Amino acid sequence: MIKYKMKLSKEQEAILNGSKGEVMAKVMETMIRYGELFGADRMVPITSEYNHLVTSFGLKALGPVYDLMEKLIDAGCVSSQKFTADPRPLDRNVPSSFIQNIVFNHFMYSKQDFYEDQLGKLGLLERDAFTCTCYMDEVGNAPKPGDILSWSESSAVVYANSVLGARCNRNSGIIDLMGSVVGYVPYFGLLTDEGRRADWIIEIKTTEKPEAQLLGSAVGMKVMEDVPYIVGLDKWLGELDEDARTYLKDFGAATASNGAVGLYHVEGITPEAVQQKKALLKENPNVYVIDDAELKRVYDSYPVIWKNKEAKPKLCFMGCPHMSLNQLVNWTEKVERGLKEAGNEKVVIPTVFTAAPAVLKKFEETPYAARLKKTGVILSYICPLMYMNNPLSTSMPVITSSNKLRTYTSARYYTDEEILEQITR
Amino acid sequence: MMKSFQGRVVTPGNMTAQALVSHEGLNTLASFQKALQFGDKKATCGDQNNTDLYGKQMAGRALCLPRTIGSTTGGLVLYCACSMKRQPACMLFSEPIDSLAGAGAILADVWLNDVTMPVVDSLGEAFLEYVKDDMTITVKEDGVVEVG
Numbered sequence: 001m002i003k004y005k006m007k008l009s010k011e012q013e014a015i016l017n018g019s020k021g022e023v024m025a026k027v028m029e030t031m032i033r034y035g036e037l038f039g040a041d042r043m044v045p046i047t048s049e050y051n052h053l054v055t056s057f058g059l060k061a062l063g064p065v066y067d068l069m070e071k072l073i074d075a076g077c078v079s080s081q082k083f084t085a086d087p088r089p090l091d092r093n094v095p096s097s098f099i100q101n102i103v104f105n106h107f108m109y110s111k112q113d114f115y116e117d118q119l120g121k122l123g124l125l126e127r128d129a130f131t132c133t134c135y136m137d138e139v140g141n142a143p144k145p146g147d148i149l150s151w152s153e154s155s156a157v158v159y160a161n162s163v164l165g166a167r168c169n170r171n172s173g174i175i176d177l178m179g180s181v182v183g184y185v186p187y188f189g190l191l192t193d194e195g196r197r198a199d200w201i202i203e204i205k206t207t208e209k210p211e212a213q214l215l216g217s218a219v220g221m222k223v224m225e226d227v228p229y230i231v232g233l234d235k236w237l238g239e240l241d242e243d244a245r246t247y248l249k250d251f252g253a254a255t256a257s258n259g260a261v262g263l264y265h266v267e268g269i270t271p272e273a274v275q276q277k278k279a280l281l282k283e284n285p286n287v288y289v290i291d292d293a294e295l296k297r298v299y300d301s302y303p304v305i306w307k308n309k310e311a312k313p314k315l316c317f318m319g320c321p322h323m324s325l326n327q328l329v330n331w332t333e334k335v336e337r338g339l340k341e342a343g344n345e346k347v348v349i350p351t352v353f354t355a356a357p358a359v360l361k362k363f364e365e366t367p368y369a370a371r372l373k374k375t376g377v378i379l380s381y382i383c384p385l386m387y388m389n390n391p392l393s394t395s396m397p398v399i400t401s402s403n404k405l406r407t408y409t410s411a412r413y414y415t416d417e418e419i420l421e422q423i424t425r
Numbered sequence: 426m427m428k429s430f431q432g433r434v435v436t437p438g439n440m441t442a443q444a445l446v447s448h449e450g451l452n453t454l455a456s457f458q459k460a461l462q463f464g465d466k467k468a469t470c471g472d473q474n475n476t477d478l479y480g481k482q483m484a485g486r487a488l489c490l491p492r493t494i495g496s497t498t499g500g501l502v503l504y505c506a507c508s509m510k511r512q513p514a515c516m517l518f519s520e521p522i523d524s525l526a527g528a529g530a531i532l533a534d535v536w537l538n539d540v541t542m543p544v545v546d547s548l549g550e551a552f553l554e555y556v557k558d559d560m561t562i563t564v565k566e567d568g569v570v571e572v573g
Binding site: 026029030033034037038054055059060061062063064065067068108152153154157169170171172173174175189225257260303305385389390391407408 | 527
């Protein structure tokens with residue numbers, strides 16, 4: 001038997017020795033070995049009400065994952081918490097060609113129904129609990145400050161840690177579920193007080209409110225997996241209201257995908273920075289100054305990997321991560337204004353706004369839904385990443401203001417204002 | 426000339442294979458997705474952003490890299506590559522392993538009985554500076570990596 005360095009409780013040791021069966025013992029072994037790699041000295045109980053999984057897609061290529069899930073289900077090793085999951089990869093509302101439909105439905109995501117059935121057995125919160133922004137009020141999976149999580153979706157982890165003050169490492173898919181199955185996660189990294197201290201001071205010295213997605217990209221690429229402490233952004237954000245939360249959602253997703261940030265602090269805004277202020281800084285932190293020129297340098301550094309760089313965009317995706325309710329409302333007004341100024345009635349590039357099913361439902365109850373529909377913008381719960389992640393979509397000229405989508409796919413990044421101009425003029 | 430490097434054992438094993446070197450982080454999902462999706466047994470790297478690896482066979486090679494990057498599906502993608510026998514012969518990290526690659530390596534080691542993919546990390550910058558594509562690599566169970 002392997003001797004572990006980690007100090008286990010009697011219950012944890014018993015599980016490891018098979019008190020809850022062989023499969024549960026392997027789940028515990030996985031979590032212990034995972035933790036020991038990163039110096040964890042103990043396992044701590046998960047305290048959040050719900051979990052969130054990164055794997056939402058029935059990608060045929062991931063057969064071994066479904067086999068592993070089946071092993072867990074057969075052994076009764078299901079999640080101890082209900083969970084939400086990342087967005088679905090398919091939605092008929094989103095424009096796609098005849099060939100794309102065949103490839104998506106009958107080849108790439110042919111296991112979707114099977115996998116959703118598995119998720120149901122493992123503990124999916126409800127049938128439509130598919131979104132990367134599970135922490136939205138309308139969805140209802142927002143952990144409390146100090147809660148210990150077993151999440152893995154990078155944009156949700158960074159939001160939960162930074163904006164909500166919960167504690168979660170940047171886990172991998174499957175590890176997220178296994179933590180929830182066994183009820184414990186290893187104590188290391190962003191779960192610890194020391195791991196939450198900042199390695200970097202980021203000084204914002206721009207002449208206007210920086211674009212969230214661009215600022216997040218710059219920070220992520222500079223600090224990679226370190227923790228940044230950002231000063232000078234509170235001047236532009238004011239307080240942690242709905243607009244600021246939306247801004248930080250998009251900023252964080254860019255830090256997590258353009259780098260590997262799992263936690264950031266914003267002076268005067270995020271909960272730990274408000275409480276602890278500069279005491280959060282480690283000794284002799286690195287300093288990174290971001291001004292207008294630096295943001296321009298970062299923007300200009302993005303490669304355009306379209307075959308024809310001058311191609312007319314065939315699709316525009318907004319909402320990676322999924323849009324908030326106030327983002328949908330604000331964008332409805334922006335699109336209307338842009339169309340009016342351009343003398344157009346409908347958007348000139350097929351445009352999809354994505355949001356959580358629960359957010360879409362709430363939006364539909366507002367008068368803005370009919371107004372947005374009139375502009376020709378399509379609403380969807382799809383995961384734009386999953387739509388783009390195949391050779392057929394890769395060859396399409398798609399534009400976005402999401403720096404996460406830009407990083408992982410061939411989609412071309414533009415600022416919000418540039419996107420507005422492109423889709424309305 | 427043969428040179429030895431001492432690293433930390435993530436998953437143990439003995440292995441000899443030809444090196445494949447990435448000086449940038451390996452985006453696991455972008456690199457393996459095409460190979461897993463379209464039945465490419467050589468696991469040809471599909472990540473256009475990785476100029477060191479793009480278009481090269483990853484299966485059966487001693488993959489030398491600083492770390493992995495990208496989507497947090499990385500661990501399960503690596504697990505799938507192992508389960509489908511399209512994994513590198515071994516993975517050798519110059520830096521301490523990241524949580525995604527670490528998860529993939531542990532998942533494969535715990536849950537797959539018939540797969541051996543030794544993984545060693547913390548080999549140091551000098552390792553990645555020295556090793557070149559196609560050099561013969563021997564990994565030993567105690568984390569010693571011989572290059573030459």
